[in-house]
Amino acid sequence: MPKAIEISSLTKYYGKARGIVDLNLTVDEGDFFGFIGPNGAGKSTTIRALLGLIFPTSGSTAIFGKPVSRNRSDILDAVGYMPSEAFFYPTMRVRDVIRFSADLRGKDCREEARSLCDRLELDTAKKISELSLGNRKKVSIVCALQHRPKLCILDEPTSGLDPLMQREFYIILKERNAQGATIFLSSHVLSEIQRYCKHAAVIREGRLLVCDSTRNLGHTGAKRVTVSGIASPPSLENMRDVKITENTVSFLYGGDIRRLLGILASLPLTDIKIDEPDLEEIFLHDYGKEDA
Amino acid sequence: MVLLRHEMKQGRAALILWTASIALLLAVCILIYPEMESQVNEISGMFSDMGSFSAAFGMDQIDFGEFIGFFGIECGNILGLGGAFYAAMSGISSLAKEEKQHTAEFLLTHPVPRRKVVAKKLLAVLLQILILNIAVIAITILSTLVIGERPEIRPMALIFLAYLILQIEIASVCFGISSFISRGGLGIGLGIAALFYVLNLIANLTEKARFLKYLTPFGYTESADIIADGRIPPQYLTVGILFALAGITAAFYRYGTKDIA
Numbered sequence: 407m408p409k410a411i412e413i414s415s416l417t418k419y420y421g422k423a424r425g426i427v428d429l430n431l432t433v434d435e436g437d438f439f440g441f442i443g444p445n446g447a448g449k450s451t452t453i454r455a456l457l458g459l460i461f462p463t464s465g466s467t468a469i470f471g472k473p474v475s476r477n478r479s480d481i482l483d484a485v486g487y488m489p490s491e492a493f494f495y496p497t498m499r500v501r502d503v504i505r506f507s508a509d510l511r512g513k514d515c516r517e518e519a520r521s522l523c524d525r526l527e528l529d530t531a532k533k534i535s536e537l538s539l540g541n542r543k544k545v546s547i548v549c550a551l552q553h554r555p556k557l558c559i560l561d562e563p564t565s566g567l568d569p570l571m572q573r574e575f576y577i578i579l580k581e582r583n584a585q586g587a588t589i590f591l592s593s594h595v596l597s598e599i600q601r602y603c604k605h606a607a608v609i610r611e612g613r614l615l616v617c618d619s620t621r622n623l624g625h626t627g628a629k630r631v632t633v634s635g636i637a638s639p640p641s642l643e644n645m646r647d648v649k650i651t652e653n654t655v656s657f658l659y660g661g662d663i664r665r666l667l668g669i670l671a672s673l674p675l676t677d678i679k680i681d682e683p684d685l686e687e688i689f690l691h692d693y694g695k696e697d698a
Numbered sequence: 699m700v701l702l703r704h705e706m707k708q709g710r711a712a713l714i715l716w717t718a719s720i721a722l723l724l725a726v727c728i729l730i731y732p733e734m735e736s737q738v739n740e741i742s743g744m745f746s747d748m749g750s751f752s753a754a755f756g757m758d759q760i761d762f763g764e765f766i767g768f769f770g771i772e773c774g775n776i777l778g779l780g781g782a783f784y785a786a787m788s789g790i791s792s793l794a795k796e797e798k799q800h801t802a803e804f805l806l807t808h809p810v811p812r813r814k815v816v817a818k819k820l821l822a823v824l825l826q827i828l829i830l831n832i833a834v835i836a837i838t839i840l841s842t843l844v845i846g847e848r849p850e851i852r853p854m855a856l857i858f859l860a861y862l863i864l865q866i867e868i869a870s871v872c873f874g875i876s877s878f879i880s881r882g883g884l885g886i887g888l889g890i891a892a893l894f895y896v897l898n899l900i901a902n903l904t905e906k907a908r909f910l911k912y913l914t915p916f917g918y919t920e921s922a923d924i925i926a927d928g929r930i931p932p933q934y935l936t937v938g939i940l941f942a943l944a945g946i947t948a949a950f951y952r953y954g955t956k957d958i959a
Contacts, residue, residue, distance in 0.1 A: 478811070489804070510808040
């Protein structure tokens with residue numbers, strides 16, 4: 407299958423400061439890909455290298471099979487990018503920025519721009535300097551999508567957007583994805599990655615930890631067990647992340663299910679819930695604890 | 699065209715403000731000349747009797763009784779300094795402002811090669827300088843007509859040409875520096891313009907410092923030399939043009955390989 411994004415042994419140091427180290431990652435065409443990691447993990451560095459904004463210390467990046475180092479303009483023609491911080495020329499009006507972006511691409515995107523502005527409820531007559539972060543984000547979305555790019559690269563796209571707008575934004579992305587566009591977005595909000603992305607990669611301290619389908623990432627065999635009626639956790643091995651509130655005990659269980667049921671059956675329980683843990687819990691548990 | 703138009707729009711307010719200020723000061727300066735001419739003996743004596751101060755500003759070699767002499771010193775200083783500051787400001791901020799206001803990420807993720815961005819920005823800076831000078835020359839001609847002076851065309855034209863080249867040199871040097879910095883750099887730009895100006899004052903003061911004229915574009919805009927020789931001093935001019943070319947080359951080279959912050 408053709409690759410939308412290929413990153414090979416990508417390393418970037420800013421002087422002595424680490425950006426990313428030996429990162430390998432491929433994203434198939436048509437994928438909806440999430441790029442997860444805490445702040446400072448190297449998500450933006452990776453994205454900036456993909457766009458040719460920064461030059462790798464070593465390694466290479468390619469988009470649709472073309473090396474970024476040699477075909478930057480060609481590649482950018484097919485890419486829509488939304489930076490994590492939405493900054494524009496402060497004295498310009500929204501519609502002029504959107505128009506300028508389309509003109510730089512040499513494309514007439516007026517119809518698509520109008521439709522996007524309507525859906526996002528963006529007032530195009532306002533000056534950039536008068537906009538809130540959320541509204542600047544919307545300008546950014548329109549500029550990234552109005553030319554119907556084959557690949558959307560979105561860096562922390564939903565920060566600053568209210569929940570309704572986030573929802574509308576993801577609906578738009580899903581439509582584009584259904585029409586064949588590849589979506590690559592970074593986020594530190596795991597729930598949205600889990601909800602919308604087909605595949606995801608986790609990056610931490612500049613290194614790739616894991617890359618898989620979001621279903622597999624969430625499916626580690628562990629269950630979130632919540633039981634009521636007892637005040638202290640049962641004596642079980644393979645328990646993690648134990649939370650106790652009044653007469654409810656909740657924990658992640660990664661051991662044998664029959665043993666779990668055997669022990670629980672002997673307890674004076676009033677209620678029980680056994681769930682798949684969400685990605686957030688796994689992420690926090692597996693990758694977050696080292697911070698503490 | 700898109701980028702050039704955008705740049706011209708972004709710089710329009712500053713261009714209008716600087717052009718209006720310089721032209722206005724220049725017009726006022728020319729319009730008071732008839733008044734000064736009537737007291738020319740005292741003034742000429744006073745200006746040329748200030749010793750090294752007169753020398754620094756080149757006033758010891760100038761005849762204030764002639765309009766062109768007066769124009770070269772008084773108006774030259776206005777256009778020289780004003781133009782130098784404007785050129786420094788637009789040159790130094792041209793590339794750096796994109797990173798300062800975080801718009802570089804927006805601009806450079808469009809399918810436009812970086813060298814094209816540099817070329818169009820440079821073109822915009824030069825075009826704005828040209829517009830400023832044309833407007834200033836027009837106002838000067840108008841003002842001279844008003845006071846009824848008919849100065850010789852050639853030295854006047856040479857003085858204006860020298861100042862135009864000075865602005866282009868300063869803008870180009872600052873443009874080169876602009877590609878290395880990622881903040882405003884306005885202080886650096888204005889500092890360079892001021893430094894060039896002061897270097898020339900020092901070069902005028904003593905024979906030992908005369909070599910400084912090679913370093914500063916104000917070395918070839920000295921109206922006394924231009925009027926006396928009927929040409930822009932070629933030795934200083936050549937170095938100036940080389941400085942400008944170095945700045946432009948550095949900008950293209952550096953911006954093409956720069957990590958954008």
